[in-house]
Amino acid sequence: MSGTTSTAASSAAPSGRGGFAQSVTDSLVMAKRNLIRMVRIPEVVIFGLIQPIMFVVLFSYVFGGSIKVPGAGTDAGTYRQFLMAGIFAQTVTFATAGAGAGIAEDMHKGLIDRFRSLPMARGAVLTGRTLADLVQTALTLVVLAIVAAIVGWRAHDGILNALAGFGLLLLLGYAFTWIGALIGLTVRTPEAATSGGLIWLFPLTFISVAFVPSQNMPAFLRHIAEWNPFSATVVACRDLFGNFPPHYPVPDAWPMQHPVLASLIWSVVIVLVFRTLAVRKYRSAAV
Template identity: 55%
Template sequence: MSQVAGALHDGWIVTKRNLIKIKRVPDLLIFSTIQPIMFVLLFAYVFGGAIKVPGVNYKEYLMAGIFTQTVAFGSSLTAIGLADDLTKGIVDRFRSLPMSRAAVLIGRTTSDLLNNLLVVVVMGLCGLLVGWRIHTGILGALAGFGVLFLFGYAMSWIAAVIGLAARSVEVAQSAGFIWLFPMTFLSNAFIPTDTLPSWLQPVADWNPISSIVLGLRDLWGNAPEGLARGSGFPAQHPVLLAALWSVAIVAVFMPLAIAKYRRVSTR
């Protein structure tokens, strides 16, 4: 069996194991769904009135941002899940088996991707209820969700490195989460970047989150003519950049995580 086939075979077995957990202990899934719904409602009805984005209905503007934030936050599940397995010693068991060294990580990131999928479906329905619509047809819709899930999957690999480095589930939970706040808010997810101080605007424009969000708005027709898009290359090629960012993140963090897994020990 080649290495890749082995990794997929073993990875799928671990994925199934993780999915059984979601089924039997749905708490994490439920809470990871409630949070984005709260964000949708809060921004749509609380902040929405105060934030004016010229040229667009704010609820339309908002959804791409919240989708992106949700899959980014969702990655912290990967950190928590891995830290949990480490503290319970099951990773020692896996590491003593003649299985692929990538399988535990592939299984984790894949089951978290499916978890994300469920959350996004619920969120999408919630968005439709508050008035968000996709205006570009089925292909645009699917392309948008493709970009979204690819990014979520990439973020999971960053979280995997965090989870393997954390010394407890609690640490993994905070560490997997906290950096995502500035990362998602310092972007065009909730506000046009031209409202930021001028020195901060390029940072926000080049933030991968901004590329994903703007890419989604383009693919879903939520970015009408005249909408402030930031400036420079990211404003012109958001979908391309979004894909590149995701691929680059996986290319860097997947090998990092696997190398870390080989050396990791139970605490």
């Protein structure tokens, strides 16, 4: 009798199909599903563009002549060059909240349970969601770069370095969507996922070198800012975009001296850690 029950239970919950190729196929199917949903609800993309554009305009024109950049003083034009890598990085990390809210909504509606009953790769649902968010983030970066060019920002070190900088930004954004995925699987409502996805991002992005140089901070905050993974990507992009003032004193901290390598290491580590945790949580989650 117990053997019959075990057999029925196992047949009621199909196991995911194995193989890397099948996992890729399932992930792309889920990514397509999420992209179609984004297209059908365009206001989500539109509202996602408004906030970074507001940050560009406000920081450029409200604070542009007030914040001193070492090696350049308070020149507004120089600050716009210094600022934009921080705005780009903040924009890609804020995709965390959208990823978390989307997964939490699927959990709330019972879709996750339906997906888990299908014979598909266990990580495909989450991978598909994060890939779709990556596409949306790339679109947002394109629009934001156009707005930045309008207010005076330029990439001075060539197209290849500029593309490498945007690549680091997208990798950071993709890494942070896995944090959002874990949050979305952990909380009970989309509202909680949105709040949980944003509340820790504000100190992460502002205790960094994104908007002000770390030299202006108290000593304990300066060390946090210089070892912040967010800061590493910001400094790497400034370096690749050629947006540092000529005599800018780079801090001595290792991530600030080797920002491209530090950015890659931080992003890869975040993906590996939080993808593992999110997939494990997905397998055991219950609505």
